[in-house]
Amino acid sequence: MRAPDIIRKKRDGEPLEPAEIAWMVRGIATREVLDYQWSALLMAIYWRGMSPAETVALTEAMLHSGTVVDLARIAGPKIDKHSTGGVGDKTSLILAPIAAAAGVMVPMVSGRGLGHTGGTLDKLESIPGFRVDLDLDQYARVLEQCGLVLVGQTAEIAPADKKLYALRDATSTVESIPLIAASIMSKKLAEGIDGLVLDVKTGDGAFMNTLERSQELARTMCEIGARMGKRMTALVTRMDEPLGLAVGNALEVIECAACLKGEGPADLMTLSLELAAEMVLMAGLEPSIEAARAVCQRTLDDGAALERFRRVIAAQGGDPRVVDDPGLLPRARHQTPLLAPRSGCVVRARAKPIGHATVLLGAGRSRMEDGVDHSVGVMLHKKVGDRVAAGEPLCTLHHDGESRLDEARVLIQEAFEIADHAVEPAPLMVERIAISPAKTSGP
Amino acid sequence: MRAPDIIRKKRDGEPLEPAEIAWMVRGIATREVLDYQWSALLMAIYWRGMSPAETVALTEAMLHSGTVVDLARIAGPKIDKHSTGGVGDKTSLILAPIAAAAGVMVPMVSGRGLGHTGGTLDKLESIPGFRVDLDLDQYARVLEQCGLVLVGQTAEIAPADKKLYALRDATSTVESIPLIAASIMSKKLAEGIDGLVLDVKTGDGAFMNTLERSQELARTMCEIGARMGKRMTALVTRMDEPLGLAVGNALEVIECAACLKGEGPADLMTLSLELAAEMVLMAGLEPSIEAARAVCQRTLDDGAALERFRRVIAAQGGDPRVVDDPGLLPRARHQTPLLAPRSGCVVRARAKPIGHATVLLGAGRSRMEDGVDHSVGVMLHKKVGDRVAAGEPLCTLHHDGESRLDEARVLIQEAFEIADHAVEPAPLMVERIAISPAKTSGP
Numbered sequence: 001m002r003a004p005d006i007i008r009k010k011r012d013g014e015p016l017e018p019a020e021i022a023w024m025v026r027g028i029a030t031r032e033v034l035d036y037q038w039s040a041l042l043m044a045i046y047w048r049g050m051s052p053a054e055t056v057a058l059t060e061a062m063l064h065s066g067t068v069v070d071l072a073r074i075a076g077p078k079i080d081k082h083s084t085g086g087v088g089d090k091t092s093l094i095l096a097p098i099a100a101a102a103g104v105m106v107p108m109v110s111g112r113g114l115g116h117t118g119g120t121l122d123k124l125e126s127i128p129g130f131r132v133d134l135d136l137d138q139y140a141r142v143l144e145q146c147g148l149v150l151v152g153q154t155a156e157i158a159p160a161d162k163k164l165y166a167l168r169d170a171t172s173t174v175e176s177i178p179l180i181a182a183s184i185m186s187k188k189l190a191e192g193i194d195g196l197v198l199d200v201k202t203g204d205g206a207f208m209n210t211l212e213r214s215q216e217l218a219r220t221m222c223e224i225g226a227r228m229g230k231r232m233t234a235l236v237t238r239m240d241e242p243l244g245l246a247v248g249n250a251l252e253v254i255e256c257a258a259c260l261k262g263e264g265p266a267d268l269m270t271l272s273l274e275l276a277a278e279m280v281l282m283a284g285l286e287p288s289i290e291a292a293r294a295v296c297q298r299t300l301d302d303g304a305a306l307e308r309f310r311r312v313i314a315a316q317g318g319d320p321r322v323v324d325d326p327g328l329l330p331r332a333r334h335q336t337p338l339l340a341p342r343s344g345c346v347v348r349a350r351a352k353p354i355g356h357a358t359v360l361l362g363a364g365r366s367r368m369e370d371g372v373d374h375s376v377g378v379m380l381h382k383k384v385g386d387r388v389a390a391g392e393p394l395c396t397l398h399h400d401g402e403s404r405l406d407e408a409r410v411l412i413q414e415a416f417e418i419a420d421h422a423v424e425p426a427p428l429m430v431e432r433i434a435i436s437p438a439k440t441s442g443p
Numbered sequence: 444m445r446a447p448d449i450i451r452k453k454r455d456g457e458p459l460e461p462a463e464i465a466w467m468v469r470g471i472a473t474r475e476v477l478d479y480q481w482s483a484l485l486m487a488i489y490w491r492g493m494s495p496a497e498t499v500a501l502t503e504a505m506l507h508s509g510t511v512v513d514l515a516r517i518a519g520p521k522i523d524k525h526s527t528g529g530v531g532d533k534t535s536l537i538l539a540p541i542a543a544a545a546g547v548m549v550p551m552v553s554g555r556g557l558g559h560t561g562g563t564l565d566k567l568e569s570i571p572g573f574r575v576d577l578d579l580d581q582y583a584r585v586l587e588q589c590g591l592v593l594v595g596q597t598a599e600i601a602p603a604d605k606k607l608y609a610l611r612d613a614t615s616t617v618e619s620i621p622l623i624a625a626s627i628m629s630k631k632l633a634e635g636i637d638g639l640v641l642d643v644k645t646g647d648g649a650f651m652n653t654l655e656r657s658q659e660l661a662r663t664m665c666e667i668g669a670r671m672g673k674r675m676t677a678l679v680t681r682m683d684e685p686l687g688l689a690v691g692n693a694l695e696v697i698e699c700a701a702c703l704k705g706e707g708p709a710d711l712m713t714l715s716l717e718l719a720a721e722m723v724l725m726a727g728l729e730p731s732i733e734a735a736r737a738v739c740q741r742t743l744d745d746g747a748a749l750e751r752f753r754r755v756i757a758a759q760g761g762d763p764r765v766v767d768d769p770g771l772l773p774r775a776r777h778q779t780p781l782l783a784p785r786s787g788c789v790v791r792a793r794a795k796p797i798g799h800a801t802v803l804l805g806a807g808r809s810r811m812e813d814g815v816d817h818s819v820g821v822m823l824h825k826k827v828g829d830r831v832a833a834g835e836p837l838c839t840l841h842h843d844g845e846s847r848l849d850e851a852r853v854l855i856q857e858a859f860e861i862a863d864h865a866v867e868p869a870p871l872m873v874e875r876i877a878i879s880p881a882k883t884s885g886p
Binding site for chain 2: 004040043172
């Protein structure tokens with residue numbers, strides 16, 4: 001095979017054979033295919049798209065470029081959740097203990113925040129001592145002990161995806177649905193899971209710019225997973241305003257602990273419980289989504305989920321007392337409230353500028369190699385649909401008195417819109433897609 | 444500026460600013476733009492195309508990536524010809540001496556053969572002692588002495604084009620009209636010319652696969668040249684069967700000498716004279732194309748063109764006696780005729796397989812780093828429209844008894860088609876495009 005011939009086929013809109021895609025991916029490691037050939041192919045894929053069969057072939061090839069974890073020796077259904085990312089999106093830290101307490105094994109490999117969205121690893125690392133860099137043996141051991149494990153991607157997982165992602169970033173070929181789907185799925189399938197629940201975000205704070213594209217991404221990922229023998233469910237959910245009230249790493253951990261005590265904000269509680277219930281249903285532990293919801297609610301009521309959270313924190317080297325004593329988490333030096341300029345109803349609290357503002361405060365990063373400040377962030381006091389009086393605080397900025405505070409403040413001021421008329425927040429859940437693997441399809 | 448932003452604009456079909464294109468081209472040398480970013484941009488250009496303004500900007504940027512020869516101190520109109528390449532296409536060696544004898548200064552920088560087409564440099568190098576690698580001083584001196592000079596591209600000419608061409612070749616982004624046009628024009632405009640006559644081939648043996656694309660390429664190149672202050676004329680001409688009878692380096696030099704004596708095959712004589720006449724007309728030496736044709740014919744009749752050919756061969760280190768004694772040129776060891784399998788009229792003699800057959804015999808190269816055998820090739824005895832009797836030779840293969848003879852023979856056998864009905868060869872000239880630079884446009 002020759003790379004220019006394969007590039008030409010895609011360029012001309014002809015389908016690629018699975019063997020051709022596999023050869024191109026192997027060529028990254030063997031240096032038979034050079035970076036500049038892959039980037040031309042990526043642009044041709046961006047242009048021409050990929051069929052489901054091609055996307056599966058790309059996913060499989062990237063998956064097998066590295067280690068695929070085998071969790072067969074661990075009993076129980078292994079189910080993970082993946083979110084396409086948003087602002088204040090901290091459901092992982094809530095639903096993983098809930099699902100584990102309900103009997104699901106949750107082997108969760110997460111990422112770091114980039115751009116305006118936060119990342120689960122950064123949130124976890126705000127817990128003193130918490131280690132996300134477990135090796136594969138520790139990974140399996142924590143999972144077995146706790147029913148959940150919360151780690152970062154190791155270098156052995158899908159190295160071809162890592163390489164191609166860096167190329168896509170440098171060549172403006174990120175926003176391609178088959179490329180996004182294959183990238184996510186190759187990493188998730190390397191975890192050794194039986195099924196995956198997807199939370200595909202749509203709206204202002206999501207990476208997908210239209211509902212149609214969010215739905216297409218959700219369907220594409222479900223199809224890939226099902227063709228590769230995995231149970232797949234996707235919820236398409238709104239990310240117009242931040243999820244919950246906390247945006248920023250330690251602030252979000254505090255909010256997660258509150259949720260696990262049944263005391264979290266309604267939108268975050270509802271979505272976390274719903275995703276956890278989907279995992280319980282997918283695991284076959286309950287016969288219906290209603291029954292699964294009830295089981296999940298019980299893990300909150302009886303403290304079992306909170307106990308799981310304490311247990312996994314301790315197992316991964318962290319201080320489990322943070323769950324009960326927020327004072328043990330890093331706290332920003334200054335708290336500055338941002339006041340409502342007028343009275344009325346909050347009709348918009350745009351997630352993207354609020355996310356960017358927390359990056360300016362130091363909570364996130366614009367380049368992968370940057371560090372983050374775990375203490376800073378924004379606490380919302382008002383969300384869409386809430387009434388506010390002039391001079392009442394809309395939110396509080398937690399910061400270290402740095403110069404970019406003013407920029408962050410302007411961004412957030414512009415993110416909030418207050419009107420005379422009242423609005424109801426749009427329903428969080430937009431669509432549910434569930435696909436089971438065909439009986440005949442093998443891994 | 445950032446490469447990903449520029450790639451994104453082209454990806455989304457937005458026009459690029461000249462400054463952005465110039466920055467991308469400069470980035471090749473400064474390493475601010477990496478190969479894999481350029482190849483993604485090349486694929487995006489292949490997809491989205493380029494406006495005339497963008498194509499001019501790319502041409503100018505590549506032109507100024509290297510030396511631009513200044514021939515201002517040499518008196519007289521400097522006009523070159525460029526052909527997009529074909530089989531048996533040897534007009535350069537005929538028209539350059541004719542135009543020079545008619546008073547045009549012809550500074551001609553040519554290329555080598557690649558794939559099924561021949562290259563002027565390979566043909567010239569079949570002349571014992573002939574040197575095509577002159578430096579810029581020698582280049583100007585030979586031009587001044589002889590009225591023509593026939594050399595290869597030096598490393599100082601348009602290095603960015605050399606780099607981008609290699610990338611295009613490795614990423615299947617060669618066949619893009621703006622990229623082809625900018626590549627050709629950046630090299631030609633570096634020669635220091637006032638005007639350029641283009642011979643854009645169309646048909647089986649041409650690189651452009653349809654007449655429409657050939658016409659579009661011709662118009663694009665004329666427009667670039669005119670916008671950059673050059674006089675431009677393009678003839679779109681057929682390349683369905685080889686031009687003339689000889690295909691192969693030394694064989695073609697012999698045929699050129701015959702043409703300069705007025706004894707060449709009709710199609711080759713006509714096209715060479717027409718292109719030379721266009722150069723004379725463009726140079727402003729004659730008031731009409733008819734008068735220019737007459738002047739060119741006179742340089743054949745009085746031996747002036749032949750004398751120019753001898754003079755330039757001697758000036759570039761070659762043996763000028765080859766013009767009168769073909770025995771001084773390399774000659775293949777074996778001559779094998781290929782006989783007509785049936786009687787009838789030759790209705791097709793496809794240029795492409797005949798070109799490929801001569802490459803198999805060793806006359807051309809499939810990779811740029813290969814060498815060529817100057818002695819081998821094919822002499823046609825029959826062309827389209829000729830009647831032939833069964834067993835009569837269609838052509839003679841000049842070869843060295845090597846193993847690929849059989850493959851070459853099969854290719855040529857299949858290239859010839861003999862039918863009962865008679866046909867007339869299609870007229871060589873399809874279209875003429877001429878554009879003068881706008882008075883206001885400066886270089």
